[in-house]
Amino acid sequence: MPAFARRTLLQGSLAAAVTAAATLGTARPAAAASGMRASSSRPRRTPSYGPNATHFPDATPWPGTAAATELVAECSWADIAAKVAGVTPQQVEAGVIVRVKPGTLPGNGSGSSSRAVLTGVGNPAWRRNVLIVPRDGFGTVTVTGGIRIDQSTRLSLFGFVSPAAFVLTRCADIEMGWSRWSAGNITQGAERIAFYELVLGFRQDPEDTAGVRPTSTYPMSDISRHGCVYGPSVKPTGSSAHCDTIQLEGTGTGPFGVFTSVDCIDYGSSNAVIMIHAALQRAEFRHCAILGGDLPWAVYPLRPGDYAGTPNAFSGSGSDVRLYDSFVVGAVGRTRFTVVERTSLSYRPSASQQPTQSGAWTVDPSLASVTRDQIFQFQAIDDYELPTLAALWRW
Numbered sequence: 001m002p003a004f005a006r007r008t009l010l011q012g013s014l015a016a017a018v019t020a021a022a023t024l025g026t027a028r029p030a031a032a033a034s035g036m037r038a039s040s041s042r043p044r045r046t047p048s049y050g051p052n053a054t055h056f057p058d059a060t061p062w063p064g065t066a067a068a069t070e071l072v073a074e075c076s077w078a079d080i081a082a083k084v085a086g087v088t089p090q091q092v093e094a095g096v097i098v099r100v101k102p103g104t105l106p107g108n109g110s111g112s113s114s115r116a117v118l119t120g121v122g123n124p125a126w127r128r129n130v131l132i133v134p135r136d137g138f139g140t141v142t143v144t145g146g147i148r149i150d151q152s153t154r155l156s157l158f159g160f161v162s163p164a165a166f167v168l169t170r171c172a173d174i175e176m177g178w179s180r181w182s183a184g185n186i187t188q189g190a191e192r193i194a195f196y197e198l199v200l201g202f203r204q205d206p207e208d209t210a211g212v213r214p215t216s217t218y219p220m221s222d223i224s225r226h227g228c229v230y231g232p233s234v235k236p237t238g239s240s241a242h243c244d245t246i247q248l249e250g251t252g253t254g255p256f257g258v259f260t261s262v263d264c265i266d267y268g269s270s271n272a273v274i275m276i277h278a279a280l281q282r283a284e285f286r287h288c289a290i291l292g293g294d295l296p297w298a299v300y301p302l303r304p305g306d307y308a309g310t311p312n313a314f315s316g317s318g319s320d321v322r323l324y325d326s327f328v329v330g331a332v333g334r335t336r337f338t339v340v341e342r343t344s345l346s347y348r349p350s351a352s353q354q355p356t357q358s359g360a361w362t363v364d365p366s367l368a369s370v371t372r373d374q375i376f377q378f379q380a381i382d383d384y385e386l387p388t389l390a391a392l393w394r395w
């Protein structure tokens with residue numbers, strides 16, 4: 001692990017921070033009011049652990065430059081859906097950005113059967129996504145409650161903030177990023193879902209921070225994360241919940257996988273960082289930090305009444321997990337690794353925990369005792385607070 005300098009930490013609740021975020025838009029340039037923002041260059045991706053404002057989908061219109069078709073939506077789900085419904089395939093191919101006026105968007109709950117805020121929005125025949133983004137920048141549109149997006153496609157939602165969770169059900173070609181939510185799930189089925197610099201978790205809650213849960217015969221395939229931070233969900237003392245940061249559950253019979261993470265940092269919840277079911281085809285982690293053991297509580301200190309767990313890095317019975325250029329702190333359990341290259345582990349693994357196809361763990365016990373300051377040193381930001389993210393995610 002590289003040498004580190006002091007960094008500040010996440011403190012306080014997301015809900016309180018969201019309230020403060022309502023003032024962020026007042027400092028935005030006057031040019032933002034028209035929706036035609038001053039031009040900024042599309043970022044060139046730079047390797048990182050977590051957000052650094054360079055992870056953005058290549059084919060999606062960049063919000064810092066005027067698109068061929070620029071639309072301004074009222075701060076309502078109905079108007080956002082109407083704006084998307086009104087564009088032609090030719091306009092989408094040339095580039096469409098829907099810029100949402102400042103305000104709050106309601107939610108109807110983030111359960112798999114909650115009334116969706118967007119249903120059937122987008123066209124699977126499109127070859128490019130429509131970008132939906134706050135007109136006046138990150139933090140100027142708040143989603144006040146949990147939401148469900150159902151059977152929608154070719155949408156990219158960037159720059160939103162919420163104290164609640166989202167769920168995607170039977171969606172395809174959805175991108176979300178440069179956003180701060182409490183939790184995020186993908187259920188029923190999904191194809192080609194990508195998250196970019198998405199920050200989740202850091203909360204007192206017995207539910208998992210993120211879940212990928214296929215059902216029935218629906219495919220759940222090609223799920224990827226780029227530059228994300230997923231933080232702990234902490235259950236109360238005495239709770240019987242199995243509380244993980246990421247659960248990849250094999251609850252369906254359709255194709256499941258691949259799940260890919262690049263440049264991400266994940267902190268363990270009360271039980272584990274990542275639980276992988278045997279049904280998952282493959283999980284890959286490239287240049288990631290997977291921090292279990294006592295390290296999550298260095299960044300997000302436990303409070304009175306919290307369950308004092310020592311989370312595994314991996315749990316479950318995943319049969320094809322591949323790691324490249326990564327750090328892993330905490331037990332890896334029964335997970336089966338096929339490839340481990342240039343990756344450090346905080347303890348000496350058993351023979352059954354060694355990779356079966358190529359590579360080997362680099363054992364570094366010092367990883368288990370790094371400090372919170374050291375953890376932030378290898379990230380591009382000082383904390384995950386909304387003002388910090390607003391300063392980072394500008395266009």
